[in-house]
Amino acid sequence: MPLPDFSPWYHDCDLTGSNTLRLPSRAQFFVAPGTLSGLRCCIGRARREKLPITLLGGGSNVLLPPVLPGVVVHPALGQWWLERHGEHTFAQVGAGVNWHTLVMALAARGLWGVENLALIPGDCGAAPVQNIGAYGVELADVLTEVQIMSLTDGQTRWLSRRECRFGYRDSIFKRELAGKVAITRLMLKLSRAPRPVLGYGDLAARAGDAPSALEVAQTVSRIRQEKLPDPQCLPNAGSFFKNPVVGEAAAQRLLARHPDMPHFPLASGGCKLAAGWLIDRCGLKGQRFGAFGVHERQALVLVHLGNGDREGLEYAAGQVADAVRENFGVALEVEPRTISA
Numbered sequence: 001m002p003l004p005d006f007s008p009w010y011h012d013c014d015l016t017g018s019n020t021l022r023l024p025s026r027a028q029f030f031v032a033p034g035t036l037s038g039l040r041c042c043i044g045r046a047r048r049e050k051l052p053i054t055l056l057g058g059g060s061n062v063l064l065p066p067v068l069p070g071v072v073v074h075p076a077l078g079q080w081w082l083e084r085h086g087e088h089t090f091a092q093v094g095a096g097v098n099w100h101t102l103v104m105a106l107a108a109r110g111l112w113g114v115e116n117l118a119l120i121p122g123d124c125g126a127a128p129v130q131n132i133g134a135y136g137v138e139l140a141d142v143l144t145e146v147q148i149m150s151l152t153d154g155q156t157r158w159l160s161r162r163e164c165r166f167g168y169r170d171s172i173f174k175r176e177l178a179g180k181v182a183i184t185r186l187m188l189k190l191s192r193a194p195r196p197v198l199g200y201g202d203l204a205a206r207a208g209d210a211p212s213a214l215e216v217a218q219t220v221s222r223i224r225q226e227k228l229p230d231p232q233c234l235p236n237a238g239s240f241f242k243n244p245v246v247g248e249a250a251a252q253r254l255l256a257r258h259p260d261m262p263h264f265p266l267a268s269g270g271c272k273l274a275a276g277w278l279i280d281r282c283g284l285k286g287q288r289f290g291a292f293g294v295h296e297r298q299a300l301v302l303v304h305l306g307n308g309d310r311e312g313l314e315y316a317a318g319q320v321a322d323a324v325r326e327n328f329g330v331a332l333e334v335e336p337r338t339i340s341a
């Protein structure tokens with residue numbers, strides 16, 4: 001017998017303030033269950049009433065449509081705790097915990113593993129979806145298991161890291177399991193022994209000698225604040241495109257023309273390019289397309305300058321991608337998740 005669900009269902013709910021791009025959007029229903037049984041009840045009710053379910057965390061990596069039929073479910077499971085298993089310390093974390101708050105809390109306790117991922121907006125439940133990454137670390141480096149709940153029958157189970165099939169900005173949650181499960185908890189393996197990863201950019205120079213986990217997190221936060229616009233002041237979704245991966249021959253052809261082009265050969269073959277550099281070299285930094293623009297400090301970030309909608313954003317993104325294709329012959333793929341009506 002399932003417990004009754006006490007989470008209120010809001011009707012005709014404005015989501016404009018619930019996505020960091022501030023795209024105008026309204027949901028038919030919105031609900032934020034704070035427990036597993038509450039989430040299961042929401043899933044059951046949506047199925048009985050034949051309402052499609054859209055999961056929403058902090059809204060920092062979504063392109064929302066103007067009208068979203070069905071129910072938007074915001075899993076608000078807000079608890080986390082530490083567990084000791086032998087030598088190792090694990091954090092078990094609810095989907096509704098704010099990612100950056102967790103990072104700072106773990107770093108402050110001297111636990112290593114997630115400090116390079118400081119100041120990434122959003123909730124823990126969305127972190128596995130694109131396998132968040134920054135400054136040489138990805139979630140997949142520390143995550144051991146993910147608890148999921150089926151959107152069909154409300155059953156929960158744990159997936160191993162291997163089953164999540166993580167890649168660069170990729171996972172099973174963008175593919176086979178997209179729209180089929182809610183991520184409810186994460187299990188992260190942390191280290192009490194110092195494990196600094198300082199190889200990215202000028203992080204080593206900025207972090208100083210033998211920094212603590214907290215100092216690394218604070219340094220990463222400062223570097224990010226210098227480069228990236230704060231969505232509270234200038235709406236954006238972080239990198240708007242993924243960094244493209246091209247074949248070795250294509251990379252060599254581009255390097256012959258642009259010897260200074262940043263490029264990162266991959267162990268799996270091919271070469272990752274910096275989309276921000278490509279856009280920058282098209283002369284688009286600071287360029288405006290209607291209500292949207294290319295950020296003046298980080299060309300990979302598209303910013304919403306006011307009174308725009310998703311159509312306008314898609315136009316601006318198309319202009320940027322076309323310029324990169326024409327100048328470099330490289331196709332860009334949008335990074336944020338496009339939510340269909």
Ligand code: FAD
Pocket residue numbers: 020054055056057058059060061062075095120121122123124125126127129130131132133134173181182183184228229230231236237238239337
């Ligand atoms: P949302 O935007 O709410 O959702 C993203 C996707 O996950 C959607 O498809 C949604 O349906 C799905 N989803 C959400 N919750 C769940 C759940 N519980 N179960 C299943 N599916 C779910 N990303 C990086 O990787 N590295 C960065 O350095 C980085 N920097 C950023 C900087 C800025 C300024 C901004 C605005 C964004 C940045 N991002 C970065 C992108 C973003 O912060 C991450 O992708 C983050 O994990 C999104 O979390 P969210 O809770 O906001 O997800």
Ligand code: EPU
Pocket residue numbers: 133134135136200201227237238239240241242243262274275276277280285297298299300335
């Ligand atoms: N660059 C330019 N001009 C620009 C932007 C970048 O020349 O306008 C050059 C930089 O000088 C550098 C290279 O491009 O040589 C890479 O730039 P940066 O280090 O700023 O990182 P990025 O590749 O643009 C990626 C992630 C970010 C993540 C940072 C740090 C993607 C799509 N983006 O950006 O993630 O924070 O590295 O690790 O992989 C996000 O996903 O939303 C995001 C912000």
